[in-house]
Amino acid sequence: METRHPSFWHYGIVYVALMGLAVLSFGLSFLPIGGWQDAIAILIGALKALLVAAYFMHLVEQRFANRLVPSVAVALAVILVVITTLDPITRKTFPRAPMPLEASAPVGP
Amino acid sequence: MSAAAPAAQNSPAPDYLHDGSGIASWLLTRDHKRIAIMFYVLIVTFLFLGGIFALVLRTELLTPERTIIDATTYNRMFTMHGVTMVWLFMIPAIPNIFGNFVLPPMLGAKDLAFPRLNLASLYVYAIGAIVVLAGMVAGGADTGWTFYVPYSAETKTAVAPVVAGIFILGFSSIFTAINFIATVHTLRAEGISWMRMPLFAWGIYATSIIMLLATPVLALVLVLVAIDHLFGFGVFNPAIGGDPVLFQHLFWFYSHPAVYIMVLPAMGVISEVVPTFAHRRPASYTAIAISSLGIAFVGFLSWGHHLFVAGMSELDAGIFGGLSMFVAIFSAIKVFAWTGTLYKGSIAFRTPLLYFFGFLFLFIFGGMTGVAVATQGLDVHWHDTYFIVAHFHFIMVGGTITAFLAAAHYWFPKMFGRMYSERVGLLASAAVFIGFFFTFFPQFLLGNLGMPRRYYAYPAHFQFLNVLSTGGAWLLGSAMLLALGNLVVALKYGKPATANPWHSRSYEWLSASPPITHNFEETPVIRRDPYCYVLSEHESRERSFPPSETAA
Amino acid sequence: MNGHRLAEQFSTFAKQDHAARLGMWGFLGSEVTLFGGLFALYAAYRAMYGHEFVAAVGHNNLAIGTINTLILLTSSFTVALTVWAARAARSKLIAPLLGLTILLGCVFLLLKGIEWSQHFHQGILPGLHYRNREMQEFGAKVFFTLYFIMTGLHAIHVVIGIAVLGWFAVQAGRRLYTPEHHVTLEMATLYWHLVDIVWIFLWPAFYLMRG
Numbered sequence: 001m002e003t004r005h006p007s008f009w010h011y012g013i014v015y016v017a018l019m020g021l022a023v024l025s026f027g028l029s030f031l032p033i034g035g036w037q038d039a040i041a042i043l044i045g046a047l048k049a050l051l052v053a054a055y056f057m058h059l060v061e062q063r064f065a066n067r068l069v070p071s072v073a074v075a076l077a078v079i080l081v082v083i084t085t086l087d088p089i090t091r092k093t094f095p096r097a098p099m100p101l102e103a104s105a106p107v108g109p
Numbered sequence: 110m111s112a113a114a115p116a117a118q119n120s121p122a123p124d125y126l127h128d129g130s131g132i133a134s135w136l137l138t139r140d141h142k143r144i145a146i147m148f149y150v151l152i153v154t155f156l157f158l159g160g161i162f163a164l165v166l167r168t169e170l171l172t173p174e175r176t177i178i179d180a181t182t183y184n185r186m187f188t189m190h191g192v193t194m195v196w197l198f199m200i201p202a203i204p205n206i207f208g209n210f211v212l213p214p215m216l217g218a219k220d221l222a223f224p225r226l227n228l229a230s231l232y233v234y235a236i237g238a239i240v241v242l243a244g245m246v247a248g249g250a251d252t253g254w255t256f257y258v259p260y261s262a263e264t265k266t267a268v269a270p271v272v273a274g275i276f277i278l279g280f281s282s283i284f285t286a287i288n289f290i291a292t293v294h295t296l297r298a299e300g301i302s303w304m305r306m307p308l309f310a311w312g313i314y315a316t317s318i319i320m321l322l323a324t325p326v327l328a329l330v331l332v333l334v335a336i337d338h339l340f341g342f343g344v345f346n347p348a349i350g351g352d353p354v355l356f357q358h359l360f361w362f363y364s365h366p367a368v369y370i371m372v373l374p375a376m377g378v379i380s381e382v383v384p385t386f387a388h389r390r391p392a393s394y395t396a397i398a399i400s401s402l403g404i405a406f407v408g409f410l411s412w413g414h415h416l417f418v419a420g421m422s423e424l425d426a427g428i429f430g431g432l433s434m435f436v437a438i439f440s441a442i443k444v445f446a447w448t449g450t451l452y453k454g455s456i457a458f459r460t461p462l463l464y465f466f467g468f469l470f471l472f473i474f475g476g477m478t479g480v481a482v483a484t485q486g487l488d489v490h491w492h493d494t495y496f497i498v499a500h501f502h503f504i505m506v507g508g509t510i511t512a513f514l515a516a517a518h519y520w521f522p523k524m525f526g527r528m529y530s531e532r533v534g535l536l537a538s539a540a541v542f543i544g545f546f547f548t549f550f551p552q553f554l555l556g557n558l559g560m561p562r563r564y565y566a567y568p569a570h571f572q573f574l575n576v577l578s579t580g581g582a583w584l585l586g587s588a589m590l591l592a593l594g595n596l597v598v599a600l601k602y603g604k605p606a607t608a609n610p611w612h613s614r615s616y617e618w619l620s621a622s623p624p625i626t627h628n629f630e631e632t633p634v635i636r637r638d639p640y641c642y643v644l645s646e647h648e649s650r651e652r653s654f655p656p657s658e659t660a661a
Numbered sequence: 662m663n664g665h666r667l668a669e670q671f672s673t674f675a676k677q678d679h680a681a682r683l684g685m686w687g688f689l690g691s692e693v694t695l696f697g698g699l700f701a702l703y704a705a706y707r708a709m710y711g712h713e714f715v716a717a718v719g720h721n722n723l724a725i726g727t728i729n730t731l732i733l734l735t736s737s738f739t740v741a742l743t744v745w746a747a748r749a750a751r752s753k754l755i756a757p758l759l760g761l762t763i764l765l766g767c768v769f770l771l772l773k774g775i776e777w778s779q780h781f782h783q784g785i786l787p788g789l790h791y792r793n794r795e796m797q798e799f800g801a802k803v804f805f806t807l808y809f810i811m812t813g814l815h816a817i818h819v820v821i822g823i824a825v826l827g828w829f830a831v832q833a834g835r836r837l838y839t840p841e842h843h844v845t846l847e848m849a850t851l852y853w854h855l856v857d858i859v860w861i862f863l864w865p866a867f868y869l870m871r872g
């Protein structure tokens with residue numbers, strides 16, 4: 001583990017990049033592009049998280065095992081999000097979402 | 110302590126049971142072996158508590174209508190049976206008792222990586238158990254161990270303390286998992302590469318990954334239920350647009366992998382017992398080791414088979430049905446590897462091996478019915494019937510109990526330095542199997558005939574099979590008492606055990622029986638694998654300690 | 662010495678530090694799946710109530726959310742610098758940097774509290790307590806219930822993080838951290854970074870995604 005440690009300026013550059021990405025994400029959220037915004041916001045978020053993990057949390061200089069553990073956790077979290085969300089999106093027989101009582105059953109006088 | 114020191118200078122170091130006495134030397138210990146023993150006492154206590162609940166339930170079901178308890182008590186009783194058996198017994202049983210005790214010596218280590226965290230895990234477990242018990246005393250929940258919303262949010266029974274207790278128990282699981290993972294990565298003795306780890310260590314490692322990454326989701330979903338129950342913050346409440354199916358997604362994201370938290374350590378025990386008593390290298394070490402990781406991974410992707418009739422989408426049902434069947438492939442690999450190990454081995458018919466045969470039958474039968482219920486069309490027929498109850502009792506309870514008892518006998522000489530009565534052990538093993546079979550096999554038939562699970566009363570024509578099942582349960586209960594009574598008697602009256610009574614080659618048997626506090630007199634440097642039955646016992650020992658010192 | 666003791670089960674400090682880091686990363690992994698479960702709920706409900714979620718996101722205070730994002734990113738930077746300071750043998754800087762991080766965390770919580778009280782005044786409360794008259798749809802109710810649960814759980818993590826960093830600031834005053842031995846400090850900063858990363862995703866979920 002005799003890698004050279006990052007200097008103050010390394011941290012500074014990452015910080016500036018993070019702030020820049022945040023401002024960028026903020027600005028792009030005003031574009032009238034509908035659902036694409038979600039993708040952009042999530043992508044920029046992922047990039048920022050990656051920067052924090054890699055440089056502020058020093059994951060780049062860690063051993064393989066230390067990188068593996070959070071990677072598996074992130075992969076599982078993504079799987080959980082994706083498959084769970086896929087359920088309401090692809091429901092055919094059953095309603096996508098619970099319906100208000102008035103809509104699903106006739107209410108007496 | 111200081112008074113004893115001069116006398117101890119020339120005699121060998123005391124074993125862990127005699128290294129310090131008094132209650133504080135136990136309660137404040139950091140020795141993984143003493144912590145394992147304390148877990149042993151607690152967990153076996155809860156096994157009997159859960160067993161008593163089970164016997165009350167089965168006795169109630171002797172007759173179609175009321176036998177001994179009323180319907181509400183019955184509902185609370187099966188909830189408490191499930192909660193006790195799942196979280197107080199099966200989840201912690203093998204990892205926290207046997208994993209704790211034998212993992213460090215199996216890796217040639219002096220202790221786990223974080224001994225204080227290990228002790229904390231014990232206390233957190235005890236606190237969680239007390240809170241759960243308090244909930245039971247306060248009336249107990251009547252939701253079933255799955256706490257399905259919206260009922261769990263609405264019922265007036267004591268859901269909150271039971272849920273809180275399980276939440277606390279989750280931290281114990283996470284602490285232990287972190288400890289085991291770090292230990293496997295950093296404390297393997299020189300010469301124990303990954304592919305030279307005993308297979309039990311692989312099982313424990315794979316289990317730890319699941320415990321670490323699945324338990325938080327259980328904790329989350331329990332908190333969501335509790336705050337809904339207590340404060341009406343109902344994120345799953347249909348009255349404000351919440352979808353209870355999403356509760357089931359999150360609940361089973363933990364609770365399906367939880368089956369592998371129970372069964373992977375059990376498979377690990379079996380993978381040790383079979384080579385030892387067949388006196389032969391496993392048919393494929395790599396297949397057994399890697400399939401543990403495969404099961405852990407695929408196990409994370411198959412939670413949705415519990416939702417086939419819950420209103421989940423057709424696509425998700427298809428995905429989950431297919432992925433669930435993959436688990437059977439990895440399990441079958443293990444089954445073939447174990448049976449292949451027996452082939453042409455020189456088999457010693459001891460109690461642990463007899464438990465293996467019971468395990469094998471229950472596991473294959475439970476596994477094959479598992480593939481059947483992973484088929485959506487069949488599951489619609491069997492869902493929420495006794496078929497499911499029989500299926501999961503065969504595979505996870507049968508698997509865990511037989512492996513737990515196999516481990517209890519297999520490592521008994523190592524843990525306590527004494528031998529149990531082999532005759533009584535064999536007898537109890539056969540009785541456990543027969544009792545188990547007669548308890549749950551009739552339930553397959555009942556379920557297939559359409560008897561729903563969790564029902565208090567049933568039509569009279571189901572009575573014969575129910576009586577059979579209840580009789581089996583009483584036999585099973587007595588057999589468990591006999592098995593554990595045999596071990597308890599041996600604690601005091603058993604013949605002293607040698608360091609390696611089974612002539613195993615696995616590393617934990619290199620220590621004395623019982624081991625000293627730091628497990629080994631000298632630090633092992635391993636120049637062989639843990640299943641080298643081609644080498645003599647003496648030779649394998651010589652290749653386990655630095656030659657300069659053993660030659661002297 | 663200064664608390665850096667080699668435990669008897671380890672043969673070297675390198676192994677002991679590796680175990681400590683691996684244990685910490687394991688714990689962070691468990692936090693990831695914890696919040697993963699909540700984001701799964703968010704995503705699934707957004708799939709059910711797309712339009713109502715969009716409207717509800719638009720209702721939230723974008724200015725406060727964005728300022729809080731910049732604050733947490735800055736706090737991540739200051740706390741990362743403590744490790745740099747320990748490695749560069751400038752341990753005098755550690756306590757002030759931790760103090761600055763804690764200050765930023767407190768400002769974050771203050772703004773969060775202001776935002777919550779704005780919601781309360783509008784009758785926006787979690788679950789069955791929801792009283793707002795303008796947004797009456799299921800989607801809005803579920804959205805704000807999730808909002809309170811997710812930002813609430815995150816805020817609890819911020820509070821714990823502040824407490825942990827506070828303890829380390831006291832320790833740092835006694836100059837415990839050297840270029841060789843600072844693994845415990847490093848672990849505390851890892852926790853704070855995780856809190857930041859969670860917010861990196863909460864921000865778009867509750868303030869930005871109005872599309």
Ligand SMILES: [Cu+2]
Nearest residue numbers: 365412414415
């Ligand atoms: Cu399952």
